[in-house]
Amino acid sequence: MTRIxxxxxxxxxxxxxxxxxxxxxxxxxxxxxxxxLDADVTMANLGLMLSLEGKEITLHEVLAGKKKAxxxxxxxxxxxxxxxxxxxxEGVQKxxxxxxxxxxxxxxxxxxxxxxxxxxGLGHDSIxxxxxxxxAIFVVTPDFASVLEAMKIKRVVERLHTKxxxxxxxxASGDRTDLPKNEIESILELPVLGVIPEDIEVKRAAAxxxxxxxxxxxxxxxxxxxxxxxxxxxxxxxxx
Ligand SMILES: Nc1ncnc2c1ncn2[C@@H]1O[C@H](COP(=O)(O)OP(=O)(O)OP(=O)(O)O)[C@@H](O)[C@H]1O
Ligand SMILES: [Mg+2]
Numbered sequence: 001m002t003r004i005x006x007x008x009x010x011x012x013x014x015x016x017x018x019x020x021x022x023x024x025x026x027x028x029x030x031x032x033x034x035x036x037l038d039a040d041v042t043m044a045n046l047g048l049m050l051s052l053e054g055k056e057i058t059l060h061e062v063l064a065g066k067k068k069a070x071x072x073x074x075x076x077x078x079x080x081x082x083x084x085x086x087x088x089x090e091g092v093q094k095x096x097x098x099x100x101x102x103x104x105x106x107x108x109x110x111x112x113x114x115x116x117x118x119x120x121g122l123g124h125d126s127i128x129x130x131x132x133x134x135x136a137i138f139v140v141t142p143d144f145a146s147v148l149e150a151m152k153i154k155r156v157v158e159r160l161h162t163k164x165x166x167x168x169x170x171x172a173s174g175d176r177t178d179l180p181k182n183e184i185e186s187i188l189e190l191p192v193l194g195v196i197p198e199d200i201e202v203k204r205a206a207a208x209x210x211x212x213x214x215x216x217x218x219x220x221x222x223x224x225x226x227x228x229x230x231x232x233x234x235x236x237x238x239x240x
Contacts, residue, residue: 002108003236005115006039006133008157008165010149012120014139015170016040018202020117021049022221025211026229028080032112035073038085039100039129040119042092047084050076051209060086062103063095069106077214083107097125101132113232121149122156130157136165137193142178147187154188166193168228173198193235194228196221 007016017040024036038046038059047053052074061067062083069083076082086092108114118129130136136157140146150167157165167188172178172195181192199221205212213222 002111003113003232004104004108004132004134005113006118006129006136007115007139007168008118008126008130008136008153009120009139009146010122010151010153011141011146014120014141014146015196016120016139017046017049017117018206019137019139019168019170019196019225020115021046022202022211022213022225023228023232024082024113024115025077025080025213026225027113027115027232028076028078029213029226030229030233032233033081033110034113034115035081035083035107035111036076036115036117037083037104037107039116039125039132041085041095041097041125043119044085044087046117047082049206049209050080050082050084050211052076052082052084053087053209055084058084058086058091059103060088060091060095063097063099064091065096065099069103073107077211081111097128100128104132122153126153127156131160133161135161135163137168138165138188138190139168139170140184140188141171142169142173142180142184144179147179147184150188154190164190166191168192168194168196170196171198172196193231194224196224196228
């Protein structure tokens with residue numbers, strides 16, 4: 001059974017693309033057939049994080065009806081399958097977003113995991129990405145603004161999915177100013193699947209177009225991403 005999971009946030013910049021890139025790579029390292037899809041159709045940058053920018057065939061061409069979904073799949077680290085999205089305004093203007101769900105289902109065929117990166121908030125493109133997946137994981141940072149914004153998308157996701165969403169806390173600094181994990185869980189009434197620390201190695205890897213889990217095996221963030229991948233696999237076993 002393929003798990004199709006969209007990574008969402010109310011607030012922008014919480015780390016959705018970073019999580020999709022690194023969790024996807026960590027799952028691929030564990031031998032799982034994993035696809036990551038950049039469904040942030042207007043502000044795409046997943047390809048950039050994996051040095052796959054500038055490809056001729058991307059999600060844009062697929063959503064424009066010019067190419068098949070499998071033609072937009074590229075090899076990333078550890079055998080990860082990556083579907084980047086184009087970055088041009090012209091490309092955005094030609095897409096038919098209502099094709100996304102069908103494209104997602106086509107890609108999901110034969111995969112263990114399809115991780116969908118989406119834009120933040122509740123615009124048309126984020127709602128379409130949320131609706132195209134079967135489950136959602138919210139990426140929040142440990143601060144009130146991020147958690148309260150997640151509350152808004154929670155209501156929408158609860159109407160779209162039968163499975164309740166889960167949380168990833170990203171950029172945890174360990175400082176007293178961080179909203180504690182249990183407080184985030186009780187405000188949102190959702191469980192935390194994993195906590196990723198603030199780690200400069202994440203930015204260094206992104207700047208070079210690499211996954212931190214490949215570039216820096218000993219980094220704290222890498223350990224956290226690997227633990228998160230193992231947790232997802234455990235919940236997989238429970239579902240079976
Ligand atoms: N754990 C981390 N430690 C340090 N820097 C991080 C971490 N996670 C993300 N970042 C940095 O934060 C910035 C935003 O991350 P990212 O682009 O993944 O967020 P996003 O939620 O996808 O943003 P958007 O809403 O714009 O799509 C990037 O510069 C990224 O390198
Ligand atoms: Mg992003």
